Amino acid sequence: MGEGGGDALRIGTAEREDAMRVLGEHFGAGRLQIDEYEQRVDAVTTAVTRGDLRALFADLPAPYPPFMAPPMWAAPPPPPMPPPAYGAVPMYPPPYAPPPVVYSPKSKLAAGLLQILVPLGAGRFYTGHYGIAVAQLLTCGGFGIWCLIDGIILLVGRDQTDAEGRLLSD
Template structure:
């Protein structure tokens, strides 16, 4: 086995020159965890701590302790251990694996069925426009009665048929009374 020129394998120190205290190499957990962290990595970790503090996940003491530990951290593994129990960003709600059914209270009511237009109301309007005033008045009154009972549309047509029908009836009555026909 060959010896590395800079010392014992994996220590980073010359042979027999490992310090008694101070920094010790991180245990070989993974290659990523043993990599040295930079200032940007520490800044990102502090951002996660700030978010957790702002959300109420950390007390003032916990935040200060972890903030100091971030400044002293040398590897990704040490930084990861400081935020392992925190989400990496703000969360609105815990994630749910299975979709929950929506309570019936929050479901929209189905739309009401479309209302039909009264055929008698349309007939009243057509008869009044043609000039059959008396049948227009009769069908208009029947149509308005059915519209109220059955909750139908077309009241405007029945009313218009009635108005034109009454005007036509008044006109013909006046003509007969004056005898000009």
């Protein structure tokens, strides 16, 4: 017999725990009195086969322990795909090639050192970022802190660019 098998199949701890849980649900719903609930739980602990447990649920509506549920039938497999039509060749786009990397003639080291040593936006004037440079000049470089942090970022940062979007050379 299958998983839903006969009443002569022996049960294990999992089936007993499921049966006790479901009996607790029936007790909570008011279908069982406390003494009858205790008797059925005692019977669950001594049950040996599925038939022993099935008798405890004969006069109760759903829910039932999972082993008492009817077997689930599998859906039929989908029909096979038709064979491909020969003769047509699929067209694929050419592989993506990233654009070539263009480096700036300006140095990342020079920009970072200028930014740190002359804390008035000198490094940003050097790279052509005039908006940031003027803001740093007007705020005295954020009292030097903004220029110091910006200089460290210029030195350590990976993809630092000039005003035209070219990578600063190392």
